[in-house]
Amino acid sequence: MTTALLLVLDLVAGAVVAAAWLGAGVTAAARRPRPALALCVVAVLATLVRVGLVATLAGSGWWFVQEKVTLALPLLGAAAVTAAVLAGPHLIRAAGRRRQEDPAGHPTTVVVPLLTAGYAAAAGLLVTVLIGYPATWSVALVTVALVGAAALVTWRVAAPGGPLPGMRAGVAATLAVGLVGVGLAVRPGDADGAATGGHHHGHAVTLAMLRGPAAPPVDGTVRRFTLTAQTATVTLSSGRKVAAWTFNGQIPGPPITATEGDLIEVRLGNVDIRAGVTLHWHGYDVPAGEDGVPGLTQDPVLPGQEFVYRFVANQAGTYWYHTHEVSDRGVRMGLYGTLVVTPREAPAPGLDMTVPVHTFAGTTVLGSHDRPMEHRVAPGTPVRLRLVNTDNTPHRFTLAGTPYRVVAADGSELNGPGDLTRVGLRLPAGGRYDLAYRAPDHPVALLVDNDRAGGLRLAPEPDGGPAVADDTAGWPELDLTRYGAPAATPFDGHSRFDRHFTLVLDRGFALSGARPQYAYTVNGHAFPSIPTEVVRQGDLVRLTVVNRSRDTHPWHLHGHRVLVLARDGRAPTGSALWLDTFDVRPGEVWDVAFHATNPGIWMNHCHNLSHADQGMMLHLAYEGVKP
Ligand code: C2O
Ligand code: CU
Numbered sequence: 001m002t003t004a005l006l007l008v009l010d011l012v013a014g015a016v017v018a019a020a021w022l023g024a025g026v027t028a029a030a031r032r033p034r035p036a037l038a039l040c041v042v043a044v045l046a047t048l049v050r051v052g053l054v055a056t057l058a059g060s061g062w063w064f065v066q067e068k069v070t071l072a073l074p075l076l077g078a079a080a081v082t083a084a085v086l087a088g089p090h091l092i093r094a095a096g097r098r099r100q101e102d103p104a105g106h107p108t109t110v111v112v113p114l115l116t117a118g119y120a121a122a123a124g125l126l127v128t129v130l131i132g133y134p135a136t137w138s139v140a141l142v143t144v145a146l147v148g149a150a151a152l153v154t155w156r157v158a159a160p161g162g163p164l165p166g167m168r169a170g171v172a173a174t175l176a177v178g179l180v181g182v183g184l185a186v187r188p189g190d191a192d193g194a195a196t197g198g199h200h201h202g203h204a205v206t207l208a209m210l211r212g213p214a215a216p217p218v219d220g221t222v223r224r225f226t227l228t229a230q231t232a233t234v235t236l237s238s239g240r241k242v243a244a245w246t247f248n249g250q251i252p253g254p255p256i257t258a259t260e261g262d263l264i265e266v267r268l269g270n271v272d273i274r275a276g277v278t279l280h281w282h283g284y285d286v287p288a289g290e291d292g293v294p295g296l297t298q299d300p301v302l303p304g305q306e307f308v309y310r311f312v313a314n315q316a317g318t319y320w321y322h323t324h325e326v327s328d329r330g331v332r333m334g335l336y337g338t339l340v341v342t343p344r345e346a347p348a349p350g351l352d353m354t355v356p357v358h359t360f361a362g363t364t365v366l367g368s369h370d371r372p373m374e375h376r377v378a379p380g381t382p383v384r385l386r387l388v389n390t391d392n393t394p395h396r397f398t399l400a401g402t403p404y405r406v407v408a409a410d411g412s413e414l415n416g417p418g419d420l421t422r423v424g425l426r427l428p429a430g431g432r433y434d435l436a437y438r439a440p441d442h443p444v445a446l447l448v449d450n451d452r453a454g455g456l457r458l459a460p461e462p463d464g465g466p467a468v469a470d471d472t473a474g475w476p477e478l479d480l481t482r483y484g485a486p487a488a489t490p491f492d493g494h495s496r497f498d499r500h501f502t503l504v505l506d507r508g509f510a511l512s513g514a515r516p517q518y519a520y521t522v523n524g525h526a527f528p529s530i531p532t533e534v535v536r537q538g539d540l541v542r543l544t545v546v547n548r549s550r551d552t553h554p555w556h557l558h559g560h561r562v563l564v565l566a567r568d569g570r571a572p573t574g575s576a577l578w579l580d581t582f583d584v585r586p587g588e589v590w591d592v593a594f595h596a597t598n599p600g601i602w603m604n605h606c607h608n609l610s611h612a613d614q615g616m617m618l619h620l621a622y623e624g625v626k627p
Helices: 003-029 033-058 066-096 111-131 137-158 167-186 327-333 609-613
Strands: 222-235 241-247 256-259 263-270 280-282 306-312 317-322 336-342 351-360 363-366 373-376 382-389 395-400 405-409 425-427 432-438 444-448 456-459 499-512 515-522 533-535 540-547 553-557 562-567 581-584 589-595 601-606 617-622
Touching (some): 003 033, 003 066, 033 111, 066 137, 111 137, 111 499, 222 256, 256 263, 317 327, 317 432, 327 609, 336 382, 382 395, 382 425, 395 432, 425 432, 499 533, 540 581
Parallel strands (some): 351 382, 373 456
Antiparallel strands (some): 222 241, 263 306, 280 317, 317 336, 351 363, 382 432, 395 425, 405 432, 444 456, 499 515, 553 601, 562 589
16 A cells, blocks of 8 residues: 555544544434444444554654654544543443433533544544644644533533533643643744854855856857746647747747857846746756845846846756746746757757647647647657656656657766657656657657647658557556666765755645745745755755655755655665656655755755745755855
């Protein structure tokens, strides 16, 4: 059973437990001891099932069960035992009698404990759903107090008239527990995520000083581009018009290309994007001051303003750029483009095609093609297809008609990639794959999400034939961690790490600034309250990313590519994988590492940009670097 499935089953079991205890209480109050007793039996059995599920889940890691083991199950256990001891014997006796013979007994010893067990079960479930990881002392105390309060109210309502012995003491205890819990929550100095860059004596560097060079290194030339953000109505290949936010009036924005060693200089302007724009070079390890993060490395470029980016193209491969101001909306509306750097050493001639995939108003487009795209390629031509996913969710690519290799992922070459046929390639949000093959004498088709009404057809003679005859939906998904051949890496899972950060991704109510919201959380916090990860230049840093939620989170660290050490505890058996965006699916645990060699303050976030927008981002700062 997968971790994700166990998480769901535990929620279901939790709901059954709560419903059964509450049902038992309600039927007991209605003086129907037999159904009440039956529901008690169901409740006890479901409780045991839940304990078993949690025990199994614990095998996937403490993060998945923390709030269940420390809070939900103890609370449920205490309430369930109390209910069984107080109400059980009475119900058994009453169930044995004839119906009208006897009232179902004193409510304080039957109904109240049964309902309280239900409240306890429900409270544990709500903590998982509403608060998530981790349960703190404050969450625990407030939860216990709420269950206590609900029990007291039930008692008061259920008991006929008069003062109740012990009621005052119960109220006082509940209030005290609740107040301590609230007090712990508002205690100052808990988490302040402001990017401070740590405490460092010696001279501080500011991000403004970490800029690219004005001139290219010896061999390179300067590649100049002007990108001007503007709203526009763009026409897709079918003739359909979409309202977009564009660079230079087109979607995607103008492709930026260079040869390794060139200096890329991009002048960013803005006509009428009132929210402002910036340029972030996704996957490109530029100097921090060129990273295009508004409010951190620069101010957003407002209409009429300008910003010039300069950086050396010292990573060959497939990358992309996008605005980082209101990035969820901005990228979705079209403020993105591709960045491709070819190696200085004789780039292979042939067909080199970049295929950015994006969704506009529900339609998936390749470049700006919303209809099947055809391209002529002579047999024998070496072909390289650079797939770029600029959406918030993964896409599945299939290539039919030829064996091919995945030669690069996220810009980094794979080692010893073998021939592939009839497989699906899942490309995470923000990720890139480069596919290579030699053109056969018949058509080859690339499909996105198995959609035969779209895609790309590469043929010796464009003939308008069907894109692909096969149904690609059934093709198995390639596991990149088992593809290619192992190669030496500068460090691995057995290295000594200077820092180790764990990011537990979940959902829950958290403060995003001063505003509470049902956020996408990291370790229980939402941006900007997630503590900054502080590293020192030269550190070997390990990140463990755990996904407790039911969404996929494509994790993306700026300024560094990371080496995959393990997924769910298993090291890759294929090529070393250097990625800048890796899909952490529900229930997965990824271990990655990087060398801290690019000083700055960097965003570390989910590249489902709507998740990032709702809290799932934080800063990674080098000691001694100031905003
Ligand atoms: Cu492509 Cu901060 O992201
Ligand atoms: Cu996410």
